[in-house]
Amino acid sequence: MGGDHGPRVTLAACRRFLDNHPDAxxxxxxxxxxxxxxxxxxARHVVATEVVGMDDPVEVALRRKKDSSMRVAIQQVKDGAAHAAVSAGNTGALMAIARYVLKTLDGIDRPAIATQLPNMKGGATTVLDLGANVDCDAETLLQFAVLGSALVSSMSGDDSPTVGLLNVGEEVIKGSEVIKRASVLLRQAAESRDLNFHGNVEGNDIFKGTTDIVVCDGFVGNVALKATEGVASMIVDFLKQEYSRGLMSKVAALVSYPVLKALKKRLDHRRYNGAALLGLRGLVFKSHGSADELAFGHALDRAYDAARNNLLDRVRARIAHAAPLLARPEVTAPTDNAALQAS
Amino acid sequence: MGGDHGPRVTLAACRRFLDNHPDAxxxxxxxxxxxxxxxxxxARHVVATEVVGMDDPVEVALRRKKDSSMRVAIQQVKDGAAHAAVSAGNTGALMAIARYVLKTLDGIDRPAIATQLPNMKGGATTVLDLGANVDCDAETLLQFAVLGSALVSSMSGDDSPTVGLLNVGEEVIKGSEVIKRASVLLRQAAESRDLNFHGNVEGNDIFKGTTDIVVCDGFVGNVALKATEGVASMIVDFLKQEYSRGLMSKVAALVSYPVLKALKKRLDHRRYNGAALLGLRGLVFKSHGSADELAFGHALDRAYDAARNNLLDRVRARIAHAAPLLARPEVTAPTDNAALQAS
Structure with a gap:
């Protein structure tokens, strides 16, 4: 039901999805x-009598609309009647309902939203959290690192994907108190081989592809994502303007058409649509609200791949293995070089 | 002395600066x-016997190198022998020395670094803080808003530049606790006409040019800045690759040359070089460490413009006027719709 375009787009994507996946x-x-x-x-139908609106407050979605399509879909996952739920609806409501119905996995306090962004290596960097949690402590960031590692290893087959902690500099002594402490926790986890921790990374490393995974709190992740969308739009807009300026430019635009088309494809966020809600006892994927048929299809594909690759079992296994680390150990953040060397 | 290229670049820029400004x-x-x-x-010379290294910890720069070129230059400002200091050196050291030697203005707890980023309106958006302060409270963000307004009004002549508070959504109920509280403070300041507060903005608004000024803490600002630099580099790199791919593409590249050159110029961070250290009792500007002659020249120009436009007096006047607001008033952040309407 959800998203800006509703069933017109989602149902068209569903039909194509069924055509592409004969076993789905x-x-x-x-x-x-x-x-x-x-x-x-x-395909079978399950009828819901209510719909969560894009502007509905979380409380309304959670407490008043108990028969919403979102809630009924997630309940299908809870009941084992579906392997994964996909929605293009209200993110806050989806997260709250998923958390309420499915609950978080043992060792995980708060679920995270993980998405992929294209990088210069021609692949994609997985970034989490992207807005579910605006205030995170160091332990939560460690949990995100474990969740992100499980996601990437189950989707890519690489058992030991690298993790970077988003910071204002690579040096361990840089950053906020939460980040310094998180850096220590991640280093400890790396020593125990539960994580392949690369170290601190900076904003540009997301697009350099320095690490497979970049961990940050939801506030920073959301701002970084939207800022990069903003600058990419500005560049595309600028190129369009310049190419329509004079006759020579119009010729250039014509000749450049395949290049610009390739750029547009490379930057096309539709290809990266379908963010995973991680840390829950069930698979839930969030599509952009503005998704068109192609984009919503990508979200369906991602949910399908996650289910086929047993993402949930892998997340569970990885968390169980890392359980001693996730038990909120007592550490202090390094404040000077002595403490740094001691870590 | 500072920066990656040292006096070779800075002195060449100095000569050109003197040629361009006969009264400087x-x-x-x-x-x-x-x-x-x-x-x-x-030009006159003031000899310093030490140089702060790009990797020197702040403590070394501040306590051990008391005759560093950075410190001596800032002392010139303190003594009234110079209107502004410009450095391409170690940012942390520059900020610490400037703060120690010059002190902050009354009502300002912590100085901020403000820079300009190009926007889709063809102008520039001033963003602060960009890394000086990784942990900020709401009152500090309010101070940044006042400092940014003073900077933009003195440089652009617009007495009432608009201010946006960087958040994960436009709605007042969204965001971290610090941001919610800052939003209330900024709204109160807008009512008293000390600030032209537009409201919350998102990452992409920096490049849309939604507001003249975007306020955030130094952690978020630094990550957003570097992430956008990263995605812009990726796009330029991608265009270069595509244009060198086949014969047709090489023809396209030739014809597209002026367009790509214009894009490169538009995105050229050298044109925006020269970040202001705001909130101090003296003018200090920070150049990128990697600045070339052109970029360092822009930093010199910005310092020159700031001195000519009496930036310091304007900042002081604006802060004095906003003093009642900056006195850390008691407010509570809105946590539900009732509190929201009450604000």
Whole structure:
């Protein structure tokens, strides 16, 4: 039901998804009038009577709309009737309902939203958290590192993906108190081989592809994501303006068309649509609200891959293995070089 | 002395600066061998015996190198022998020495680093703080808003530049506890007409040019700045790769040359070089360490403009006017809609 375009886009993407994946089955959850028209031998309908609005406060979504399509879909996951839920709806509501219905895994205090961004190595960097948690402590950042490692290793097959801690400099003595402490925790985890901790990274390292995973709190992650979307839009906008300026430029635009098309594809956030809500006892994926058919299809694909690759079991196993580390050990952040060397 | 390239670059920029500004005078501060060769009727030399290294810890710069070129240059400002100091050296050391020697203005707890970023309106957005303060409370963010307003109004002539508070959403109920509280403080300041507070803004608003000024803590500002530099580099790199791919692309590159050159100029951070250290009892400007002659020249120009436009007096006047607001009033952050409406 969700997203800016509603069932018109999501149902079209669902049909294509079923065509592309002959072994996949879909459970369509929505108000009767919306799902009734969709018929496929590998799709079944589950009717919900309410819809969470994009502007609904979390409290309304959670407490008043108990038969919302979002909640019913997540309940399907909880009941084992579906392997994963995908929604393009209200992020805050989705997170709150998922957390309430599914609960977090043992050792995880707060779920995180993880997404992929393209990097200069031609691959993608997984960044978390992207907005679920605006105030994080060091232990939460360590949990995010474990969750991100489980996600990337299950999706890429690399058992030991590298983790960077987003900071204002690479040096251990730099950063806020929370980051300094998180850096110590991550270093301890690396020594115990539960994490492949590269060290602190800076904002540009996300796009350099310095590490497979970049960990940050949801406030910083959200601002960095939107700032980069902003500068990329500015550049594309500028190129369009320049190419429409004079005759020579128009010729250039024509000849440059394939290059600009390739750039647009490279930067196309639709290709990276489908953020994982990690740390829950069930798989939930969030599509951009503005997703079109292509973008929503990518979100469905990501949920499908996660289910096929047993993401949930892998996350659980990795967390269980890292349990001694996640038990909030007592450490102090380094404040001078002596403490630094001691860590 | 400072920066990655040292006097070779800075002295060349100094000569050009003197040529461009017939009423300007320069005080060159450095070790004797470095400054001795530079002779100009409007330049004088002040010899320092030490140099702060790019890797020197703040403590070393502050306590052990008391005759560093950085410290001697800032002392010139303190003594009234120079209107502004410009350095391409170690940022942390510059900030610490400037703060120690010059002290902060009344009502200001911590100085901020403010820089300009290009926006889609063809102008520039002033962003602060960019790394001086990694842990900020709401009152500090309010001080940054006042400092930024003084900077922009003195440089642009617009008496009432708009201020946005960087957040994960525009809504007042979104964000960390510090941001929610800062939002209340800024709203109170707007009511008293000391600030033109637009409201909360998101990362992409920096590049949209939604507001003249964007306020954030130094951690978020630094990450956002570096992330955008990263994505811009990735795009330029990608365009270069694509244009060198085949014959058709090489033709496109040739025809597109003026467009790409214009893009490069638009994104050229050298044109925005020269960040202001605000909130001190004297003018200090920080150049990128990697600055070339052109970039360092821009930093000199910005210091010159600030001195000519009496930036310091304007900052002082604006802070004095806003003094009742800066006195850390007692407010509580809104946690629900009722509190929100009450604010």
């Amino acid at each position: 089955r879909l459970v369509l959850v929505g108000v009767e009038s919306a799902v009734a028209g969709f018929s496929h031998e590998r | 005078r320069l005080v060159l501060v450095g070790v004797e061998s470095a400054v001795a060769g530079f002779s100009h009727e409007r």
